[in-house]
Amino acid sequence: MITQDQILKALSYVDDPDLNKDLVTLGMIQKIEIDGHKVAFDLVLTTPACPMKESIARACTTAVHTMVSADADVHINITSNVQSSRENSTVLSGIRNIIAVASGKGGVGKSTVAVNLAKTLSDAGARVGLLDADIHGPSIPTLLGTQGQKPAMDGELMVPIEYNGLKTMSIGYLVESKQALVWRGPMLSKAISQFCTDVKWGELDYLFVDLPPGTGDAHLSIMQHIPLSGVVIVTTPEEVAVADTRKALDMFTNPHLKQEILGVVENMSYFQPEDGRKYYLFGKDGGKNLSEEWNIDLLGTIPIEEDKSFSNMQKSYIPIVGKLVQKLSIIAANKEK
Known part of the structure; x- marks a missing residue:
């Protein structure tokens, strides 16, 4: 028996x-x-x-x-049973892992990467949220096709806009699409703080925070208000993008702000038509060289695709998400020791 x-x-x-x-x-x-x-x-x-x-x-x-x-x-x-990789905090206490997605330069596809990482994890069965912290240039509503929707209220809390089970919040839901937000640092900080305290996120396994490009007030506010699990850095292979990414890495690894760098995603790595040959339109190995220079992981490379639909791009993101959640699991296990 x-x-x-x-x-x-x-x-x-x-x-x-x-x-x-x-x-x-x-x-x-x-x-x-x-x-x-x-x-x-x-x-x-x-x-x-x-x-x-x-x-x-x-x-x-x-x-x-x-x-x-x-x-x-x-x-x-x-x-x-997803474990928490964060330090205990009263802010967003129901969220087990918070991952910031950052870039040193605009135009590298950071928001697209953030959306696809979040959707890939959500499709795998995780409870996932996506916070658009790019106050001046919110793009999450456009990328998800949720522009024009307005969050409902539950008491004094805003209810996130859901897209196929993915909870999202963006300043783009609160202002007209053509309206420019000419805000100084204190207003940016307050808006980001409210997205943490005044939104009914509930219990989540993962929250992705899409940061604005560069280094500035929004980044400082996020790190001051939210105990992050770590940061994913997005770059393209070209040297001008890599140069600005070095500045972002320098900020996140500053002793006063030190954050866990989960790895680098190289976007727009190459174009591969039907003949099978890879064309490196923006240079080659920029992300790889950057990862080796800073002794951090290259999570993966994303090719240029004519079909940018999630169903087509998901194959490139699945291995990246696999490496990402492995790192978060290790951080959570080490935290419990």
Whole structure:
């Protein structure tokens, strides 16, 4: 007869490849049910977007067959429990991971990257929000096709605009599209603060904050008001973009502002037509060289595509999101030590 102790012992030999501990010690094996040769249990991962989930599940099945019974009929329900990588805070306390998406230069596709990262995670089953912190040039409503919508009120809190399960908030929902916001630093700071305190974000696994390009008041306000999990840096390969990205990295790694740099995404890396040849229109390896220079990870490269639809671009973002959530899981695990 198969016992629960036998199953737990077998699965204790399967490690999480990121956390370098076995699944049983990490509490990732739950709800074990045994009925004769049928064995069922929950595999509780640290994120629904875990890129290794299928291989971990296969390793669990192999462990049971090898160490318990070759005839066992193993059924694994893969689920997730996203851990917090943030320091405890009363601000946005219901959000487990907050990722700022930044660039040193405008026009590198930062907002597009932020949208696609958020949508990829949301499609994987995570609870995701997207905050447009670019007060002077909000583009999230346009990229999502939600322009013209106005947030409802729940008491004194604004309710985020939802797009296919993705919660979003932007100054673009509150002002007319043609209206220019000629605001000085204190007003910018107040607006960003209100997006934190006066919006009903609820419980989220991940919140992406789309920062304005460059280095300025908005960035300082975000870092003062919100304990971030880390920052994703977006650049293109061309030297002029890389040069400005160095300044952004210098700001985020300043000892007084020090933030975790989760990695670099190189956007518009190349164009690849049907002949299969790659054309490096804006230079080559700018993101790679920058990552090596600053000793940070290159999360991935995004090609130039004529079809910019999410369904077409998602294939480029899935591996990037996989690396991103792995890093956040490691940060969360180290925080608990």
